[in-house]
Amino acid sequence: MSTSRRVSLPAWSGGLVGTVVLLALWWLLALTVFSGSGSVPTPWSVVTQMADDGWDFYATNAGITLRSASLGFLWGNVAALTVAVLALLVPPLETVATQLAVISYCMPLTAIGPIVLVIFGGRAPSIFLAALSVFFTTLIGSLLGLKAADRTSLDLVAAYGGGRFQQLRKVRVVAALPHVFNALKIAAPAAMLGAILGEYLGGIDNGLGVALTVAQQQYIVPRTWSLALVTGALAGLGYAFFALLARFATPWRTS
Template sequence: MSAGTGVRAPGAAPAPVRTRGRRRAPDWAPGAAGCLAVLLAWALVSVTVFRTSGAVPTPWSVVAELGRSGWSFYAQNVGVTVRGAALGYLYGNVVALAVAVLVLLVPAFDGLASQLAVISYCMPLTAIGPIVLVVFGGRTPTVFLAAISCIFTTLIGALLGLRAADPVALDLVRGFGGGRVQQVVRVQLVAALPSLVAALRIAAPAAMLGAVVGEYLGGVDSGLGVVLTVAQQQNDVPRTWALAVVCGLVAALAYLLLGVLGRLVTPWARTAEERP
C-alpha cells in the first residue's frame, strides 16, 4: 500500500482484518438455563393454577419429602431399578449391534433391519409387558422392556453411522489393495462411532423408562416402579413427584456419563463440531 494514499499496490498482500473475539458460552449453560426455566415454571404453576387441588406440589415440598424419606429409601429402590435397566440396556444393545453387523456383512438385510427397529419402537410397552409377566414372571418384564426400549435407537444410530462412510475413503482403501475387512475396520466403523455413541447415550434414559414401566406392572416387591405405584394408591402427591424427580435425575446422570465417555472415544467428532 502506498504511503498516505490508502491504495493497495498491485500484488501486495491484503492487510489482516482484525476481529474482536467473541467469548463462547460454556457447553453446560443452555442446559442449566433450561433446567432453571423448568423449575421456575413448575413453582409458578404449583402456587397459582394447582394451589387449591395440590395435584402439583411446590418444588420445595418435593425437596422436603426427599429429606423425610431419607437416602436409604431412595438408594435401595434406585439400585434395584438401575440393575434391571442396566441388564436390559446390555441385552438390547447387543441385539441391535448384532443386527447392524449382519447388515454390514449382508447389505441386502438393510431394509429388514430397519423394519425390525420400527416394530420394536412401535410395540406398546404396557401391552407386551403383562404378557411377558404372565409367561416368565419375576423381574423378566423389567429387563425385557428396558431392552426393547434400546433397540430402535441403537440400531438406527448404528445403521446411519455405517451409511455415513465416505465412498472416496472406501475406494482409497480398495485402491491400496485393502479388502472388505480393511474397509470395515479403517473406514466404516470409524465413521459409525459418533452416531453409535450418540445412540447409546439416548438409549440409556430409554432403558430406565422401560425398567420403571416393567416394575410398575407388578410381580415384584421393590424398585422405583413399585414405590411409585404405592405412592399413587396412597394419594401421596409429594412422594410421587419426588420419585419422578429421582427417576429423571438417574436417567440424566446416565445420559451425562455416556456423553463424557463419547467425547473420550470420539474426540475427532468434538473437534468437527467446534470448527467454524
C-alpha cells in the same frame, strides 16, 4: 474514543438460569393454579418428603431399577449392533433388519410386557422392555453410521485387497462411532423408561416403578414427585455420561 466490553458468561450459566426460572414457575403454579387440588406440591414439600423418606428408600429402589435398566441397555444394544453389522456384511439382510427395528419401535410396551411377565416372571419384563426400548434407536443409528463411511477410504482398502470385513474394521467402525454414541445418549433414558414400565406391571416388590405405584395409590403426592425427579435425574445422568464419553472417544467430532 470509547471502548465496549463484552462480558462473557460461563457455559453453565444458561442452565443455571433456566433451572432457577423453572423452579420459580413451579413454585408459583403450586401456590396459585394448583393450590386447591394439591396435585402439584411446592418444591419445598418435595424436598421435605425426600428428607423424611431418607436416603436408603431412594437408593435402594433406584439401585434395583438401574440394574434392570443397565441389563436391558446392554442386551438391547448388543443385539442392535450385531444386527447392524450383519446387515452391512450381508446386504440382503438390511431390509429385514430395518423392518425388525420398525416392528420393535411400534410394538406397544404395555401389551408385550404382561406376556413376558407370564412366561418368565420376576424382573424379566423390566429388563426386556428396557432392551426393547433401546433396540430401534441404536440399530438405526448404527446402520446410518456404518453406511456413512468415506467412499475414498473404502476404495483404498479394497485396492490393497481388503474385503468387507477389513473395510468394516478399518473404516466403517470409525465412521460409525459418532452416530453410535448419539444413539446411546438417547438410549440411556429410554432404558430407564422401559425398566420402570416393566416394574409397573407388577410381579416384583422393589424399584422406582413399584414405589411410584404405591405412592400414587396412597395419594402421597410429594413422594410421587420426588420419585419422578429421581428418575429424571438418573435418565439425565445416563445421557450426560455417554455425551462425555463421546467427547473422549470421538475427539475429531467435537469443537
